[in-house]
Amino acid sequence: MAFVVKKTISGNDYYYLNENKRVDGKVKTKTIAYLGKVKKDAKKKAEEIIRKMNKVKKKKIIQIEQVGKLEKVNISIDDMTSFCKRKGFVFRSGDIYGGFSGFWDFGPVGVEMKNNLKKLWWDYHVKNRDDVVGIDGAIITHPKVWKASGHVESFNDVLVICKKCKKPNKADKNEIGKIKCDCGGDYDWDNLKNIEQMFKTTVGLDTLAYLRPETAQLIFTNFKFVYNTSRLKLPFGIAQIGKSFRNEIAPRDFLFRLREFEQMEIEYFSDPNEKCPYKFGKSWILVYSEEMQKKNKEPVKMKFKEIYEKKIIKTDWHAYWLEQEFMWFVSLGANPDNFRIRQHVSEEKSHYALDTWDLEYNFPFGWKELQGMANRTNFDLRQHQENSNVNLQIMNNKGQKILPHVVAEPSQGVERAMLVFLFDSYYYDKKRNNVVLKLHPQLAPIKAAVFPIVKRKEFEKIAVDIIKDLRKDWNVVYDKSGSIGRRYSRNDEIGTPYCITIDEDSMKNNNVTIRDRNTTKQIKVKISNLKNILRKLIDEEIKFEKAGKLISTRIK
Ligand code: ATP
Secondary structure, rough: EEEEEEEEEOEEEEEEEEEEEEEEEEEEEEEEEEEEHHHHHHHHHHHHHHHHHHHHHHHHEEEEEOOOOOEEEOHHHHHHHHHHHHHEEEEEOOHOOOOOOOEEEEHHHHHHHHHHHHEEEHHHHHHHHOOOOEEEEEEEOOOHHHHOOOHHOOOOEEEEEEEOOEEEEEHHHHHHHOOOOOOOOOOOHHHEEEEOOOOOEEOOEEEEEEOOOOOHHHHOOOOOHHHHHHHHOOOEEEEEEOOOOOOOOOOOOOOOOOOOEEEEEEEEEOOOOEEEEOOOOOOEEEEEEEHHHHOOOOOEEEEEHHHHHHOOOOOOHHHHHHHHHHHHHHHOOOOOOHHHEOOOOOOOOOOOOOEEEEEEEEEOEEEEEEEEEEEOOHHHHHHHHHHHHOOOEEEEOOOEOOOEEEEOOOEHHHHHHHHHHHHHHHEEOOOOEEEEOOOOOOOOOOOOEEOOOOOOOHHHHHHHHHHHHHOOOEEEEEEOOOOOOOOHHHHHHHHOEEEEEEHHHHHOEEEEEEEOOOOOOOEEEEHHHHHHHHHHOOOOOHHHHHHEEEEEHHHH
């Protein structure tokens, strides 16, 4: 679209007719004509030129311009680390002092994405369900909690040193004597060390206490209070999101293995004699059972219903929750082909667990645990009942007093989930020449960027009014610096799904343009409808093309 601009040189005003054009995927401003020094004459001339241009335009074939297809790019964990630093997602904690292994800080867009992720988890697992309520427990609690849970005695990691590169590493109990270091060297299995994983601290003068290594135990110790105050009946779940701390021997792979991290956990309690009343969905997933692992067979794709019916997963609750968790990721745009469920082999399973399955993700460094899900029976409630001498039994639906079982314990690290969404949304557009982070709009740190197409007071005023209004509901930014193309690519790279531009048409007809991050298609909408349309787009209630009038762009 063409527009008049004034340039003041040595105190004299000069008027030009400019136009924004997309060249190689980037929007560039080009001067079409010089309009003279007098404002009135310049306006007239401009109108005449624009009229002529419009005539020519009509003769040309009008097509919707769509930038070349987005290319999925699989990057390494190191590339993701530097991308996150460059774009303000995550920084090394204490970086100006050289960093501190296992600790990371979240930057301006990182903290927004992380908050969105936690809220979406909470909505899906707590707010939108009748049978799950939440708590927020203390990070430091009575030290006896950790004695009763078994953490004081046995929450240790086995440290082993590589004979070749001398690097320390952690070995799981089923790996002892069987694995090699990443450098190819052999480990010194004769000199293993047990390292306590809980961080110790002192409360008051000299009371020994621990930073919690998981959020779950706070759920067990509050179990009876929640039950008594929430009018819940079995089966029900208690959820919690919060920090956990583990003194990991070898923190590595960016946000994958941390010493300070956050967990989103549910302890789901039921009467083991009652069946799961919920139906299975229709999703398929790769299954890697203990038998397949021991017989060196490949994982197989199956539906959850089938996995349960064939008794590969022993309880209906366990299969149901694994599907729920998988579906949460997929509903937010994760690629289902990057997931599988893997059963713990007997040698690695915790002593209290009847059966444990991990939801795994195909990270650039291999298939790894994304979420652990154990059937813990009533082990934890029993331990706390015995150690505290408080009766933790509740009524089942037959009026009998029982200690309910935790048939499934979805336990998810916030940072590992964040990595999944970052990897699965990382695309590149050759034409635009920039990364496009195709995050689900609800996960995106910034929902919309608003900018005047050129720096003009009238445009800026409209943009500021729009920003003020949108800010009441979302995190949006006002961006007026740099070329329009630069502003688009800046937002593509941090995953902003929509860019809203203010131009001449906004002044004349109260219209704004919304540009879609994934396709670069643009629609015109009335300013009065903008908020409503944006909400529908963010909630994926409407297709972009149907949300407004598609703007045609000429292709020469
Ligand atoms: P791993 O075998 O990878 O050490 P884990 O089996 O010890 O994990 P759980 O105790 O089951 O992990 O914890 C539940 C979830 O919490 C994990 O699936 C993961 O998402 C997250 N988590 C655990 N430890 C860490 C860590 N050190 N850094 C980041 N997230 C973690």
